[in-house]
Amino acid sequence: MVDNQPLDRRPGSSTSGRTAADDAIVFEHVRKEYADGTVAVGDLSLAVRRHEILALVGPSGCGKSTTLRMTNRLVEPTSGRIVVEGTDVTREDRVRLRRSMGYVIQSVGLFPHRTVAQNVATVPGLVGWDRRRARARASELLELVGLDPDRYGKRYPHELSGGEQQRVGVARALATDPPVLLMDEPFGAVDPAGRRRLQEEFHRIQRELGTTVMLVTHDIDEAVRLGDRVAVFSRGGVVEQLDDPVAVLSRPATDAVSDLVGDGAPVRLLGITRVSREDATAGGPPAPDAPVVRVGDTLAAALEAVAEASTGAGGAEAGAGVGGRVAVLPSDAPADARADHPGVLGTLDAAGVLAALRRAVEPEPADRSDPAA
Ligand SMILES: Nc1ncnc2c1ncn2[C@@H]1O[C@H](COP(=O)(O)OP(=O)(O)O)[C@@H](O)[C@H]1O
Numbered sequence: 001m002v003d004n005q006p007l008d009r010r011p012g013s014s015t016s017g018r019t020a021a022d023d024a025i026v027f028e029h030v031r032k033e034y035a036d037g038t039v040a041v042g043d044l045s046l047a048v049r050r051h052e053i054l055a056l057v058g059p060s061g062c063g064k065s066t067t068l069r070m071t072n073r074l075v076e077p078t079s080g081r082i083v084v085e086g087t088d089v090t091r092e093d094r095v096r097l098r099r100s101m102g103y104v105i106q107s108v109g110l111f112p113h114r115t116v117a118q119n120v121a122t123v124p125g126l127v128g129w130d131r132r133r134a135r136a137r138a139s140e141l142l143e144l145v146g147l148d149p150d151r152y153g154k155r156y157p158h159e160l161s162g163g164e165q166q167r168v169g170v171a172r173a174l175a176t177d178p179p180v181l182l183m184d185e186p187f188g189a190v191d192p193a194g195r196r197r198l199q200e201e202f203h204r205i206q207r208e209l210g211t212t213v214m215l216v217t218h219d220i221d222e223a224v225r226l227g228d229r230v231a232v233f234s235r236g237g238v239v240e241q242l243d244d245p246v247a248v249l250s251r252p253a254t255d256a257v258s259d260l261v262g263d264g265a266p267v268r269l270l271g272i273t274r275v276s277r278e279d280a281t282a283g284g285p286p287a288p289d290a291p292v293v294r295v296g297d298t299l300a301a302a303l304e305a306v307a308e309a310s311t312g313a314g315g316a317e318a319g320a321g322v323g324g325r326v327a328v329l330p331s332d333a334p335a336d337a338r339a340d341h342p343g344v345l346g347t348l349d350a351a352g353v354l355a356a357l358r359r360a361v362e363p364e365p366a367d368r369s370d371p372a373a
């Protein structure tokens, strides 16, 4: 256990200039002992910063759901204090509290006898919006989660796929634009490809709305993809490490974190680290038919393009080592831009991808402009 101290004093986390006012959810020495004596959470102190996604990840039974459910008082803490947006939750009316926070769970929990639109409009209705406004909001939210309101609004939940139901669950939770959203294995019931897509779309929506999110998952991939920070839990609600995803993957603080991260850390790092402008090397122009990557693409995508360059017609350079060179374009280059795009920033090869990865996992280099770094 390394993280039982207040966040601001944690070594290595960039907390300079932060104040408690930047925290949307604060746990102070929270304990939950169930009636049968199970200590689900022993002594948890933790803060979720405003507008961030904090992912709680850990093996089954380590206290993640209990932690989440104490936040909206579906579970009452035995002791300690939880403050959400400046309010001690035990002093707030439970029903009001629950309506002020979005809550998304794996089994979705849609109302089977209400249409999709009615499901999404539930909380707006409960908090007193008139029907027209609630309906308009439902359409807006369905649009936001990628479901055509005209097509889906009148359907019933059983007429949707699992992934579509999850989207409706997210839309419903966001209907009143709550400052805080609690999510418990929200994409668990979706197949892997659909899950990836949902994760990406959810990320975009969260950035757009600025919602503070506490996300519970047992899936380290989901945690590092979605979390701005990741809290790795072990049994009893013990925080083994609370850090940004790259640090969790590349510098696990304890054996429990290493076990969770497993052997897949390098591959996962490639999936969450992105091509930056500095990664493009000058030098000769790329071959006009070279594959392209954009600033902001994942290194995994870049590596794939490099591999393609090595086998694609004309892309390979004899003796250039593994793979070929790809052209690096700015993030806003048009979708059909090719390697001869006038805005091309340079090229990238396999060694460049590895250098980018190395740079990403290095703890805060003293001088970022040092070419040897
Ligand atoms: N209502 C309950 N009564 C007794 N024990 C419970 C109850 N809910 C959860 N637990 C126990 O608390 C521990 C933590 O559970 P939970 O928070 O659901 O873990 P996680 O979400 O990480 O899988 C587990 O040992 C679980 O069996």
Ligand SMILES: [Mg+2]
Pocket (backbone or CB within 6 Å): 064, 065, 066
């Ligand atoms: Mg759980």
